Amino acid sequence: GGAADLQFRDPEVADELADDIAAQMERIDEPVEIMHVCGSHEQVIAKFGLRSMLPDALSVTMGPGCPVCVTNMPEVDEAVALAEAGKTVATYGDMFRVPGTVKSLADAKAEGASVEVVYSASEAVELAETNPDEDVVFFATGFETTAAPTAAVLQADPPENFSVLSAHKYVPPAMEVVAEMPETDVDAFLAAGHAATITGYGLFEEFVDEYDLPVVVGGFEPLDVLYGVRRILEFIEAGEGGLDNAYPRCVSREGNEAAMAAIDDVFTLTSGEWRGIAEIPDANFVLREAYADHSARAQFDIDAVDGAGDPLTEQCICGDIMAGTASPEGCELFGEECTPSNPVGACMVSDEGTCKIWHEYGGEP
Ligand code: SF4
Incomplete structure (x- = not known):
């Protein structure tokens, strides 16, 4: 709260931006679809009723921006199987109730398995330190913002009984897949500011070169979203693809180079299924061989769950x-x-x- 927030929520500025956007859409004179790729964008759009401020011909839809949602059922199944095999599975709260094929981690816990909700990767390490006789598996989910701290704890020589089951995901290849789907008609992307604080917005240069669509990195206050939309419409009006950063107070071109180096040291990318969307090449972070001692997949035989789903x-x-x-x-x-x-x-x-x-x-x- 406070003045710092108000600066990005000023209703008068919001109205001015909405007027600009309406005028842009009149000049463009055809429907425009902007896809954002972040749950936090959807939250701010919902909370502040931003869609109602936009012309009907302009739609802003949410794409594959919820890391929990794209975690595939077999990945949840692996975590459930480990919990049922007597490991302690630590995971973020919003993963706890996500259904696997047969059950969620919450179901497994209700049946007596050891599942702990943690707020950070380092809390999962602490759990391993305080329970040296247990195998603690951190079921790690999320995009670069959480992949970076997972990488950091692995680099910091965690205890032997600590391992990671990585379901970390990398968004840009998913944007490519969605942009290429024949049934989608995405004209531009509003990219997620907080992943970009880590990766830097320069990361999208390749995508823009290849797809010639506008990509604008946006922040999470109402005015950030409206600025981002207005910037996207400038590109569209000019008939151009292009990349811009509408969140310069947090995002740079290079991002957090130390965090990116840690991610690169610990993880490599592999192809994987994103729940319900598609098999996406190079979009799943898996541990490199050098970290096999702390890889749940390398350390344990994971018996896939059996049984019919709901x-x-x-x-x-x-x-x-x-x-x-x-x-x-x-x-x-x-x-x-x-x-x-x-x-x-x-x-x-x-x-x-x-x-x-x-x-x-x-x-x-
Ligand atoms: Fe959404 Fe329908 Fe799936 Fe529920 S069942 S998560 S409402 S799509």
């Missing part, structure tokens, strides 16, 4: 929602069989999930 899961369209081809209201289960207290899909579990956010606001926010 038949309702088949109806979940979370993947289409994250690819920008459907909205939560297109899901028959939304708000009925699927609610935050009884989630069918991952998009209803995480605070960054579109379904959860929309549910909180009673429909399209």
